[in-house]
Structures are given as structure tokens and as C-alpha cells.
Amino acid sequence: MMTADQFVRSLEKGPVSPVYLFLGPESYAREACRSALLKRVLGDGEREESFIRHDMEEVPLAAVVDDARSLSLFAPKRVIWASRAEAALPRGRRGSSEGEEDDKGGGDSGALETYLGDPTPDVVVVLDSSRYEFDGEDKSKQDRVKKFYSGIRAVVEFPRFREADAARLARELARARKLEIGSAELDLLVEATGSSAAAIATEIEKLALYAGAGGRVTAEDIAQMVPQARATTIFALVAALGRKDRTQALEILDTLVREGEYLPLALQFLAAQFRQALVAGEAGLSGGRQIMGYFQRMGVAMWPSRAEQIAQTVTAFRKDDLRSALRRISETDVALRDIRPDDRTVMEEFVLGLTADRSGGRPAGRAARG
Numbered sequence: 001m002m003t004a005d006q007f008v009r010s011l012e013k014g015p016v017s018p019v020y021l022f023l024g025p026e027s028y029a030r031e032a033c034r035s036a037l038l039k040r041v042l043g044d045g046e047r048e049e050s051f052i053r054h055d056m057e058e059v060p061l062a063a064v065v066d067d068a069r070s071l072s073l074f075a076p077k078r079v080i081w082a083s084r085a086e087a088a089l090p091r092g093r094r095g096s097s098e099g100e101e102d103d104k105g106g107g108d109s110g111a112l113e114t115y116l117g118d119p120t121p122d123v124v125v126v127l128d129s130s131r132y133e134f135d136g137e138d139k140s141k142q143d144r145v146k147k148f149y150s151g152i153r154a155v156v157e158f159p160r161f162r163e164a165d166a167a168r169l170a171r172e173l174a175r176a177r178k179l180e181i182g183s184a185e186l187d188l189l190v191e192a193t194g195s196s197a198a199a200i201a202t203e204i205e206k207l208a209l210y211a212g213a214g215g216r217v218t219a220e221d222i223a224q225m226v227p228q229a230r231a232t233t234i235f236a237l238v239a240a241l242g243r244k245d246r247t248q249a250l251e252i253l254d255t256l257v258r259e260g261e262y263l264p265l266a267l268q269f270l271a272a273q274f275r276q277a278l279v280a281g282e283a284g285l286s287g288g289r290q291i292m293g294y295f296q297r298m299g300v301a302m303w304p305s306r307a308e309q310i311a312q313t314v315t316a317f318r319k320d321d322l323r324s325a326l327r328r329i330s331e332t333d334v335a336l337r338d339i340r341p342d343d344r345t346v347m348e349e350f351v352l353g354l355t356a357d358r359s360g361g362r363p364a365g366r367a368a369r370g
Contacts, residue, residue: 004029007156011040017154018119019112021085022128023145024158028169028197030130033156034081041079041124049075054082056127061088065111068125077122085127086145113151127152134159137334166195173201174217177208181217187300188222194268234269235309241325242316246355253347263343264336267350271329276300277313278322287311328353 002010016037022030042050049072054064064082072078088109119125129145132138134157146155161169167190174181181189193199206225207217234256240249256266276295285291291314292307317325332350336343 002154002156004033004156004158007033008036011036016041016124018123019116019125019127019152019154021146021149021152021155022126022130022158023132023134023142023155024160025130025133026158026160026197027130028161028201030128030158031198034126037124037126038079041077050078052078052080054080056082056084056087061085061109062111064125064127065115068115068120068123071120078124080123080125081128082126083128084131085129085149086131086141089144089148109148109151112149116151130158131337131339133337138337161195161197163190163195166190166193166197166200169197170200170204173204174207177204178213179204179208179211179215179217181207185217185222188303191272192222194265196265199265234266235273237266238270238273238309238313239316241351241354242313244355246351249351249355250348253344253351257344263347264333267329267333267336267347271326271333273310273313274317274322274325274329276310277317278319278326280310281314281317281319281322285311285314325354 020037022033024030038047038051052067054067056064059082061082064080068080127149132142132145134142149155167186170186170189174186189200189203193203203222203225207221208215210221210225211217237249237252237256240252256263280291280294283294285294288304288307288311291310292302292304295302295307313322328350332346335346335349
């Protein structure tokens with residue numbers, strides 16, 4: 001097993017493996033590894049004929065292996081990238097429960113094992129599975145993927161960044177762009193991006209353009225540069241949920257989708273809003289000033305507009321409702337990791353659940369949609 005950093009170092013120091021298995025959902029480090037691999041194998045020249053992509057939801061593993069065995073007159077060196085590699089796993093027999101399948105069965109895995117014993121020179125195959133996490137309910141599924149591809153020795157793992165790792169990345173990227181940014185502002189940026197490394201890199205680039213080389217970045221700058229859908233629109237969704245206004249909440253969700261918001265990240269914003277409101281409610285805080293002072297004393301980045309939003313959320317939701325909302329958020333987070341239904345359908349079900357009338361009647365607010 002290798003980390004992303006170890007993989008990049010291995011490309012600099014030793015030979016390239018004929019087959020790699022990439023596992024885990026993190027995209028920023030994966031893209032860095034892909035770029036490093038392409039440069040190592042193909043150089044900086046034209047890659048149209050040399051970099052081949054397959055989607056294993058559409059192409060079986062045997063076809064990927066056949067492609068690796070074939071010779072190309074136009075590309076003496078090739079990198080074959082097969083995404084969604086978990087699709088090659090056996091689907092399971094009728095009547096068997098999930099996880100009971102024979103993960104080593106099937107001709108496709110046999111073809112891969114044969115290829116591993118005699119790989120094609122100057123061809124590198126990457127089997128890429130980004131669907132599953134390494135813990136929680138996904139752990140057993142991730143273990144099945146590892147078992148199925150156990151013949152591959154070169155395995156690179158891409159777990160999601162923890163908050164500390166995300167903060168370290170943000171600090172390094174800010175230093176590289178010569179931005180002056182404090183620890184509290186970095187914490188705010190990490191929170192605003194949901195610890196997503198790819199989102200942090202994007203926001204640092206925007207802040208660098210906004211502040212200029214050597215410029216100082218404030219909390220207000222970060223709040224201003226965060227896309228509208230991640231701040232005002234998501235808080236409007238919180239307010240609509242607090243009123244149990246189903247129609248308005250669904251309309252706001254539609255706005256998030258149309259503006260291209262990544263819905264799992266939007267859910268993380270909602271979770272942070274509800275968690276902080278529950279903390280504030282249980283501490284008996286009232287008003288934005290009290291809330292801002294309380295969280296700042298705890299070392300949590302907080303600014304006036306955010307504190308006011310939390311105060312309004314405390315007013316709109318009873319503590320039991322906040323706990324119920326957090327349970328629903330946890331369930332929705334799991335559902336968003338499944339291929340079906342799509343993210344929008346999952347979030348609509350979340351809204352419908354939170355806006356249901358506890359007495360069993362119609363939801364509050366305007367007429368129910370659908």
C-alpha cells in the first residue's frame with residue numbers, strides 16, 4: 001500500500017509498475033498522481049494516442065486486459081486508465097446477501113492474473129476505484145474491491161483529507177501563492193470547503209487573484225469569495241426548513257442544482273449549521289454577539305454574519321428538531337454515496353422528511369410539491 005506522496009516518490013526513484021490499483025474518493029491527490037504518472041511514462045508530448053480511458057461500468061475487465069495486450073503502431077508507450085474499477089466485481093448470486101459473493105470468481109479476474117504474470121512492456125494500466133470510503137458502511141465494500149484485485153501489488157490509497165491535513169494543504173498552497181492568511185482564516189476556509197482538497201486549491205487560486213501577491217486575506221474576504229450557493233442560498237434553505245416550508249425548500253434546492261452546487265458539500269454546510277446551532281441552544285446562548293464570543297473562545301472561527309445565521313437557526317428549531325435533523329443528515333450522507341438514486345432525488349427526500357408535519361398532516365408553508 002502506498003500513499004499519494006509515496007507513489008510520486010516511487011516514480012522518481014524506481015521503475016514503473018505495469019499495473020496500479022487506485023482506491024478511495026479523494027480527487028486532488030489522485031489528479032496529482034495521474035499527472036506525475038503521465039509525465040513519467042509519456043513525457044510532455046502529444047498524448048492523444050497514448051493515454052487511453054475506459055469506464056468499467058461500460059467495458060469489462062477482460063476488454064481492458066485485451067487492450068493492454070494489444071500493440072499500437074502509433075503509440076509505443078501507453079497509459080490505460082480504467083475508472084470505476086469496482087464494477088468488475090461479481091454481482092452476487094440470487095438469494096445471497098451482500099458480501100457473500102465469491103470475489104475471486106469469474107473469467108475477468110483470471111485474465112488479469114494471467115496478465116500480471118506477463119505484462120506488456122511500455123504499457124501501464126491503472127484500475128481506478130473512487131466510489132468507496134475506507135471506513136464506516138463502505139469499509140466492507142472497499143475490502144471486497146481489495147480482495148478482488150489482490151494480485152495487484154502496487155496499490156495507492158486516496159482517503160479523504162482530515163481537517164488537519166486540509167488545513168496543512170491550505171497553508172502550503174497559500175504560502176506558495178504568497179498570501180498572508182491567519183490560522184483562524186485558514187480554519188474558516190477549510191470549513192467552507194468541507195475539507196475538500198480540490199475545493200481548497202480552487203478557492204486559494206481565487207483568493208490569490210483577489211488579494212494579489214503578498215496580499216492579506218481576511219475572514220470577510222473568504223466569506224465574499226465563497227460561491228453564493230454555499231452561503232446565502234444554503235442558509236435560505238435552513239430557514240425554509242425551519243419554517244417547514246416545503247415548497248420554498250424544494251425551490252431553493254432546485255437553485256443549488258442549477259448553479260452546479262456539489263450536493264454532498266451542501267449537506268456538509270447544513271450539518272455544520274445544525275451542529276453549531278445545537279451547541280448554541282444547549283449552552284443557552286441568544287443573539288449573534290453571544291454566539292460569536294462563545295465559539296471564538298472555543299477556538300472556532302466565527303464572524304458576525306455566520307453568528308447571526310446560527311442565532312436564527314436556534315430560534316427556528318427546537319433542540320429535539322436539531323437532533324432529528326442531524327440524524328437525517330447522517331442518513332442522507334450515506335445515501336449520497338450510492339449510485340442510485342441520483343443526488344438530487346436523495347436531497348429531495350431529505351427535504352420532504354424535514355418538512356413533514358409531526359402531527360401527520362400536510363407540511364407547513366405553501367402547498368406541497370408533487
